[in-house]
Amino acid sequence: MTDDAPIRVLLADDQALVRGAFALLIGSAPDMEVVGEAATGREAYELARSARADVVVMDIRMPETDGIEGTRLIAADEDMAGVRVLVLTTYDTDEHIMAALRAGASGFMVKDTLPADLLRGVRTVAAGDALLSPGPTARVIGRILRLPQAAPPPDGRLDAERLTALSPREREVLTLVARGLNNTEIAQALYLSPLTAKTHVSRIMSRLGARDRAQLVIIGYETGLVVPGTRT
Numbered sequence: 407m408t409d410d411a412p413i414r415v416l417l418a419d420d421q422a423l424v425r426g427a428f429a430l431l432i433g434s435a436p437d438m439e440v441v442g443e444a445a446t447g448r449e450a451y452e453l454a455r456s457a458r459a460d461v462v463v464m465d466i467r468m469p470e471t472d473g474i475e476g477t478r479l480i481a482a483d484e485d486m487a488g489v490r491v492l493v494l495t496t497y498d499t500d501e502h503i504m505a506a507l508r509a510g511a512s513g514f515m516v517k518d519t520l521p522a523d524l525l526r527g528v529r530t531v532a533a534g535d536a537l538l539s540p541g542p543t544a545r546v547i548g549r550i551l552r553l554p555q556a557a558p559p560p561d562g563r564l565d566a567e568r569l570t571a572l573s574p575r576e577r578e579v580l581t582l583v584a585r586g587l588n589n590t591e592i593a594q595a596l597y598l599s600p601l602t603a604k605t606h607v608s609r610i611m612s613r614l615g616a617r618d619r620a621q622l623v624i625i626g627y628e629t630g631l632v633v634p635g636t637r638t
Contacts, residue, residue: 412436412437412438412439413460414439414441414457415432415459415460415461415462415463415528416441416463417432417442418445418447418449418464418473418476419443420446420465425443425445428463429443431521432528435525438525438528442457446470447470447473447474447475447477447479451471451480451483454486455486460490460532461490461532462480462489462491462492463494463528464491465493465495466495466506474502474506477493477511490534491506491510491512492527493506493513495517507623508624512534512617512618512619534618568625568629569629571613572613572614576609576610578596579596580610580622581632582595583619583623584626584631607622
């Protein structure tokens, strides 16, 4: 996707009326276009590949292959490294949120989100940033703080030893990312320029093999870099 090209959005939901409503909304944005609709997670994966989607707006509960598995298929495909998944669902339980993020989702929003917020969410995820609705975010972080070792990562590699690849400054940046700060806030906290903060985040993602900031948040907590009960 180039700077002047529209964001190519694929809609995945088992309800045709819901897909139609979202298609009208997405289609009304001058910087977006709907490139396909899917009714299952598997179909979303296959269409995202063939339609060269930038963002997949993915429901969780779908027949045959659900949205979590569909997200996992997309995230595991090296040829789809640039595809981002924004989970949009009625079910915002801790289990669904954690499963979506672990599967590789870049964002999580609930279906009662305002139309303008959904469009902003698509733009945010397309730009490579993480996005979580405020309510679910608080619960996810709270759960990780309470049970930091409750669920091991799917690939078994996100342990503290991986942080040895980072410099002390990069660990500081990762800590702030894990606590939900954006690049501007990180720059202010560490007395850096926003560009320098962005460069640090990009380098950290590369060294840790993270797709986006959502995975950096998970890494920060699962490796123990962010210690439960402490403040930055």
